[in-house]
Amino acid sequence: MTEPVPKVGVGVLVCNGSQHVLIGKRRSSIGDGTYALPGGHLDFGETWEECAAREVKEETGLSIHNIKFVYVTNTVLRDEKRPSHYVTIFMRGELVDPNAVAENLEPEKCDGWEWVEWPNVPQPVFRPLQSLIESNYQLS
Numbered sequence: 001m002t003e004p005v006p007k008v009g010v011g012v013l014v015c016n017g018s019q020h021v022l023i024g025k026r027r028s029s030i031g032d033g034t035y036a037l038p039g040g041h042l043d044f045g046e047t048w049e050e051c052a053a054r055e056v057k058e059e060t061g062l063s064i065h066n067i068k069f070v071y072v073t074n075t076v077l078r079d080e081k082r083p084s085h086y087v088t089i090f091m092r093g094e095l096v097d098p099n100a101v102a103e104n105l106e107p108e109k110c111d112g113w114e115w116v117e118w119p120n121v122p123q124p125v126f127r128p129l130q131s132l133i134e135s136n137y138q139l140s
């Protein structure tokens, strides 16, 4: 079998101003049933900020701004149905409208969005996000 090519993902800490971030349980061939941040594949020609804003909008309907780089992880997922290797760029962004409600716009890919107090993400945690938590990143 030809080896999978490493890809770039962007994960987003969507901040609502009260130490909470948005998480959802993945329905995917990669990390199925694990809790992850909104985000996705970096598309050709995108900046990291553009990808963060696009993926959050596509997946939750939320608009974010003040988007900043947070951390980067290197994750080799060997025991998945489809082995894969991801470099994940973690970004953070604030809600443009602090009262906006997240919608689950891709129910085929996500069980639904919920706010949790960082870093208390429920188990099982998607591997790249677990690496960010273990880095002791602090929201404020």
Ligand SMILES: CC(C)CCOP(=O)(O)OP(=O)(O)O
Pocket (backbone or CB within 6 Å): 008, 009, 010, 028, 030, 039, 040, 041, 055, 086, 088, 128
């Ligand atoms: C696997 C992950 C680190 C990168 C891809 O994320 P994703 O499966 O949510 O991708 P899409 O949102 O682009 O479908």
Ligand SMILES: [Mg+2]
Pocket (backbone or CB within 6 Å): 039, 040, 041, 055, 058, 059
């Ligand atoms: Mg997506």
Ligand SMILES: [Mg+2]
Pocket (backbone or CB within 6 Å): 038, 039, 040, 041, 055, 059
């Ligand atoms: Mg996604």
Ligand SMILES: [Mg+2]
Pocket (backbone or CB within 6 Å): 039, 040, 041, 055
């Ligand atoms: Mg995508």
